[in-house]
Amino acid sequence: MLAITPWSNGTPDFAVTSTARILVCAVERRCSICGTRMGKGPVWRVVAAEEAATIAGVLNVGDAYANSEHTVEPPGHHACMLYAAMVCPYLARPTGRRGNDVSLPSAAFHRGEAHGSVDGLTGAVTAFDTYEFTVVEAVHFRFTGLRAFLPYALGDEHLAALRESIDAQPAAESCPEWLLTNEDAAEQRAERYA
Structure with a gap:
């Protein structure tokens, strides 16, 4: 749950x-x-293929990534986001399909659309220094200060990192x-x- x-x-x-x-x-x-x-420190989130490819491109040329778009995807713990990238049918594989229509101010996604991949990336688990949010019809997040970028083609590539993260976490x-x-x-x- x-x-x-x-x-x-x-x-x-x-x-x-x-x-x-x-x-x-x-x-x-x-x-x-x-x-x-979540405590103090960075917050984690999973980004989809397009944003993962954008972040990779920015980092490859040596620039800092600045997120200017809002997202409805909320943050979580490192281990929890690694887990989400592995087990969520939509996030884990490029063939995952959206179960419902989703409409955002900047984009619309339709039921049945495949998640897809961009430049071989299905997504990435990312860490940011902080987040801010606003409430309109939904809660919209903006994340700042990219700290970590863990791209993947298939979510289960992060199984070893998930195990390490779980072992390192204090009792919750x-x-x-x-x-x-x-x-x-x-x-x-x-x-x-x-």
């Missing part, structure tokens, strides 16, 4: 994400995967009740922040 996955009638709906849950994670600096606090707190199966609790918490 993901912290940002909404629940309905006791069942998680993995095909969508909850704006309320994403807002709670953003305000409380919680991982969007496990729901526990439990995910709070308002990010578990109680959708009303998540909505109420988000209303406090809205």
Whole structure:
């Protein structure tokens, strides 16, 4: 179960994400995967093929990458984002297909579209110094200060790094009740922040 996955009638709906849950994670600096606090230091996220290829191109010419576009993809822990890149059917392989339509101010994605790859990259797990967010119809993030870039053609290329990251992590707190199966609790918490 993901912290940002909404629940309905006791069942998680993995095909969508909850704006309320994403807002709670953003305000409380919680991982969007496990729901526990991220602490100080860099935040991690998975980027899709186009952004991964752009970052690689910028880094190859020796420039610093500056992210000017908003994204609806929230951050998380290093291990959690490595895990997401490996197990999410859409992120892990270029043949992964989108389950639902998604519309952003700068782009639209349609159900059934393949994830694809650009310059041999399906995506990358990245670290940034920090993030900022705004709430419009969804929670929009902007990440600054690229710290790490871990590209991949297939998500499972990061299995060894995932194992190392899990072994290096201190024992985590439990995910709070308002990010578990109680959708009303998540909505109420988000209303406090809205």
